[in-house]
Amino acid sequence: MDEAAVAQGRGEGGAVVRFDKLTRTFGDFTAVDSLTLDVGEGEFFGFLGPNGAGKSTTIKMAAGLLKPTSGTIRIFGLDPYRHPMEVKAQIGLVPEELALYERLTGFESLVFAGRLYGLDAATARQRAVDLLGWLGLEEDGGKLVVDYSTGMKKKTALGCALIHRPRLLFLDEPFSGVDPLAVRGIKEVLHQMTREGTTIFFSSHVMELVERICTRVAILHKGSVRAVGTLAEMRSAFGLAEPATLEDIFVRAVGEPMAEEGAPWLTA
Amino acid sequence: MADGVMAGGRRRRLRVLLELQLRLQWRSARGRGAAEALGASVMLVVVGLLGVGAGFAGYLLTEAFAQDPAGPAPALWIGGAGLLALLLYAGLFGGGAGSGFDVSRLFHMPVAAGEMVLADAAARFLGPWSLPPAAFFGGSALACAWEGHPAFAALLPAALVLWLLQAHLVLAAGDLLLFNLRRSRRLMEAVGLLGTGLFVALLFFQNYLATRLVHGLAFGGAMRWLTHAWGALGPFLLLLPGLSAVSWVGAGRWAPLRLAAALAEAAGLLALGRLLLVRLMERGSAEGRRRTREGRREAERTSARPLERLAIWPFCVKDFRYLTRDPYLKTALMGILLYPFLWVLIATGPGFDARGALLHVGLPLVLLLSFANLSTNHLAVEREGLLLLIGSPAPRWRLLAGKNLLLMGLYLAVTAAVEGYFVWRGVKPGSAAADLVMAFSMGLIYFGLGNLLSLLMPMPVAPRGRRLVPQVSGAKMFLVIFAQFAMLGAVMAVDLPVILGRVAMLHVGSPLLAALALPAMLLYGALIYAVLLAAASRLMASREPAIYEALVRGSS
Numbered sequence: 052m053d054e055a056a057v058a059q060g061r062g063e064g065g066a067v068v069r070f071d072k073l074t075r076t077f078g079d080f081t082a083v084d085s086l087t088l089d090v091g092e093g094e095f096f097g098f099l100g101p102n103g104a105g106k107s108t109t110i111k112m113a114a115g116l117l118k119p120t121s122g123t124i125r126i127f128g129l130d131p132y133r134h135p136m137e138v139k140a141q142i143g144l145v146p147e148e149l150a151l152y153e154r155l156t157g158f159e160s161l162v163f164a165g166r167l168y169g170l171d172a173a174t175a176r177q178r179a180v181d182l183l184g185w186l187g188l189e190e191d192g193g194k195l196v197v198d199y200s201t202g203m204k205k206k207t208a209l210g211c212a213l214i215h216r217p218r219l220l221f222l223d224e225p226f227s228g229v230d231p232l233a234v235r236g237i238k239e240v241l242h243q244m245t246r247e248g249t250t251i252f253f254s255s256h257v258m259e260l261v262e263r264i265c266t267r268v269a270i271l272h273k274g275s276v277r278a279v280g281t282l283a284e285m286r287s288a289f290g291l292a293e294p295a296t297l298e299d300i301f302v303r304a305v306g307e308p309m310a311e312e313g314a315p316w317l318t319a
Numbered sequence: 320m321a322d323g324v325m326a327g328g329r330r331r332r333l334r335v336l337l338e339l340q341l342r343l344q345w346r347s348a349r350g351r352g353a354a355e356a357l358g359a360s361v362m363l364v365v366v367g368l369l370g371v372g373a374g375f376a377g378y379l380l381t382e383a384f385a386q387d388p389a390g391p392a393p394a395l396w397i398g399g400a401g402l403l404a405l406l407l408y409a410g411l412f413g414g415g416a417g418s419g420f421d422v423s424r425l426f427h428m429p430v431a432a433g434e435m436v437l438a439d440a441a442a443r444f445l446g447p448w449s450l451p452p453a454a455f456f457g458g459s460a461l462a463c464a465w466e467g468h469p470a471f472a473a474l475l476p477a478a479l480v481l482w483l484l485q486a487h488l489v490l491a492a493g494d495l496l497l498f499n500l501r502r503s504r505r506l507m508e509a510v511g512l513l514g515t516g517l518f519v520a521l522l523f524f525q526n527y528l529a530t531r532l533v534h535g536l537a538f539g540g541a542m543r544w545l546t547h548a549w550g551a552l553g554p555f556l557l558l559l560p561g562l563s564a565v566s567w568v569g570a571g572r573w574a575p576l577r578l579a580a581a582l583a584e585a586a587g588l589l590a591l592g593r594l595l596l597v598r599l600m601e602r603g604s605a606e607g608r609r610r611t612r613e614g615r616r617e618a619e620r621t622s623a624r625p626l627e628r629l630a631i632w633p634f635c636v637k638d639f640r641y642l643t644r645d646p647y648l649k650t651a652l653m654g655i656l657l658y659p660f661l662w663v664l665i666a667t668g669p670g671f672d673a674r675g676a677l678l679h680v681g682l683p684l685v686l687l688l689s690f691a692n693l694s695t696n697h698l699a700v701e702r703e704g705l706l707l708l709i710g711s712p713a714p715r716w717r718l719l720a721g722k723n724l725l726l727m728g729l730y731l732a733v734t735a736a737v738e739g740y741f742v743w744r745g746v747k748p749g750s751a752a753a754d755l756v757m758a759f760s761m762g763l764i765y766f767g768l769g770n771l772l773s774l775l776m777p778m779p780v781a782p783r784g785r786r787l788v789p790q791v792s793g794a795k796m797f798l799v800i801f802a803q804f805a806m807l808g809a810v811m812a813v814d815l816p817v818i819l820g821r822v823a824m825l826h827v828g829s830p831l832l833a834a835l836a837l838p839a840m841l842l843y844g845a846l847i848y849a850v851l852l853a854a855a856s857r858l859m860a861s862r863e864p865a866i867y868e869a870l871v872r873g874s875s
Contacts, residue, residue, distance in 0.1 A: 111867075154644040163707075
């Protein structure tokens with residue numbers, strides 16, 4: 052493995068997100084272990100790892116929702132723990148557990164989110180209408196969120212994160228449960244946003260999706276970064292040829308294939 | 320074919336369900352180690368004390384009836400009915416006797432609905448909260464044996480088993496009814512009102528009967544009324560669940576019939592529970608289609624109404640929508656709106672000193688106590704929406720003030736209505752305005768302190784679809800309840816200048832004093848609230864990660 056190629060990369064235009072030896076423990080369990088990473092402006096950055104790798108914990112720390120045990124985070128040069136309001140005003144977040152009020156309608160949720168982010172009432176309402184149309188929820192905007200399907204809830208949560216046009220967007224498994232057509236439409240808009248300077252920090256455990264849409268990727272395993280860079284850089288770093296997929300890189304980086312034995316009754 | 324589906328059968332599935340339910344029944348705390356041990360200890364101490372009390376009550380009540388010509392049976396009737404009422408009161412409205420188990424997590428499993436209901440009832444049967452009723456029956460059996468009714472005493476264990484079975488099946492069916500009500504919002508509103516009415520009536524009878532019996536003057540009249548009512552309705556009442564389980568004991572030739580009725584009721588309750596569970600498993604809600612039409616009209620309006628332009632308005636309206644849409648918050652709201660009036664009826668009833676301190680200083684405190692759960696843990700009620708709140712850059716004082724504004728509006732509306740009633744009854748003409756100002760000041764301080772308590776001791780609420788009962792250790796629950804009462808003391812201490820001013824106005828009665836004192840009282844309350852709000856908003860900014868861990872991570 053080429054250590055230099057696996058070192059943290061810097062995006063063009065300076066680092067929008069910087070993690071420096073970031074660590075978070077819960078009792079005896081280390082969820083994030085000395086994570087060091089930079090993400091540049093306008094990147095569509097993929098944060099890839101299996102369940103329990105520490106992706107969600109990292110995003111929560113970056114959004115100021117969890118306090119790091121040690122290490123530093125800088126979002127636009129600011130510490131989200133010391134300057135929470137300034138950081139939160141610039142970011143949007145779609146957490147895995149979906150930050151929605153189930154007893155509000157989809158429309159009410161979007162308007163409320165807009166008002167939370169400082170939009171005036173008329174602008175919030177107009178943008179909510181626009182978002183409902185774009186997300187394919189115009190017929191369901193009057194239903195309570197509790198009556199939505201998982202995909203509809205995801206779309207509503209995405210709308211809440213986008214309504215204030217954030218400069219940095221944290222997406223934690225945003226497409227699980229969303230229909231493929233909607234995913235395609237949302238991806239196109241997100242790519243357009245990155246061309247206009249918005250940075251997207253996209254966390255997922257679905258390698259094919261990350262490989263298709265992200266410009267740079269970090270592979271996280273058991274709380275620490277095992278590889279970071281573009282697909283070509285990582286292939287080169289791990290000595291893999293052109294058709295090698297992100298999954299191949301992941302297996303090489305992590306070095307721990309799933310045990311083939313252990314549940315023989317499954318295939319008996 | 321998948322393994323295990325048909326193997327093992329019903330008996331094995333029931334055993335597995337029962338083990339799971341028992342584990343949840345006896346697990347008192349979400350914490351580990353010392354917290355769980357402390358919570359379990361507190362719970363066992365409380366249950367033990369209740370058991371001792373119930374045992375004594377059973378003995379004394381049976382002893383009182385032992386020499387009656389009808390024998391000790393009426394003691395069982397009173398005990399059986401009273402214990403069932405308490406169990407339902409705690410289980411459905413207070414949540415103390417109910418389980419925290421979300422049965423919907425088993426819907427995709429190959430488990431029959433009847434098995435789930437039976438396992439639920441059996442687990443409650445073997446849970447810690449069966450100890451007090453068992454102690455009551457034990458005390459009663461001792462008294463029967465001592466007073467020369469050995470045959471009676473020998474039948475009581477069977478009566479206990481039947482009573483516990485009926486009581487827990489009623490509780491299980493009641494729980495499922497609440498689950499079902501969520502799926503039909505109109506029906507839920509109607510039954511929520513009815514449930515609140517029953518709850519309030521129960522409180523009324525508790526307080527009304529207590530004051531009347533203790534006062535003594537109406538004792539003879541009340542007992543005559545009860546005796547007359549029993550004579551007319553007794554044979555029918557003895558067939559009700561809780562009573563039928565015990566009314567066959569010592570019933571002579573009617574014993575087989577009453578026992579058969581009790582067993583039939585238990586079977587009927589099991590069938591009812593099964594039916595409710597099956598209905599719960601069915602999908603679909605007609606309300607969704609109705610909402611779509613309303614929602615579209617709402618979404619077409621993109622201009623903002625004048626009130627919407629206020630920065631604090633979104634927080635108030637969001638909380639108001641939740642209060643009127645969430646089924647359990649709605650029930651709490653109904654209680655807040657109705658409960659104080661019953662205290663008024665009691666306080667202005669005959670034989671009660673209408674000029675007492677209760678009506679001036681005590682009444683605002685009583686009204687504020689009805690807001691305790693909504694105002695001292697208000698961040699937890701946000702549930703997953705809390706992430707949206709604390710992930711936003713909205714000024715924290717605005718967020719907290721929006722919540723307080725809504726509750727303050729409700730509190731003042733209720734207080735003004737109560738004061739208006741006093742004026743109409745001629746209880747305190749002319750002093751209502753001064754009492755309202757004092758109540759306003761107390762309310763501001765109470766809600767200001769409530770913000771701090773919400774931030775310092777946040778408790779996760781029950782998962783969606785359950786009662787609004789925190790899923791925390793018994794120890795923490797007792798601590799929070801103690802803190803809520805301590806807050807009332809703190810309100811009185813901090814608002815002492817206002818209270819003293821009000822007392823001075825009562826004694827001096829000078830219009831000039833009132834003209835000077837009332838604005839000063841208003842200003843004092845507003846200043847204290849501003850200080851408390853500023854402290855809470857600073858605290859919130861630093862406590863948000865801890866609150867997130869306690870409420871969102873801790874409740875998932």
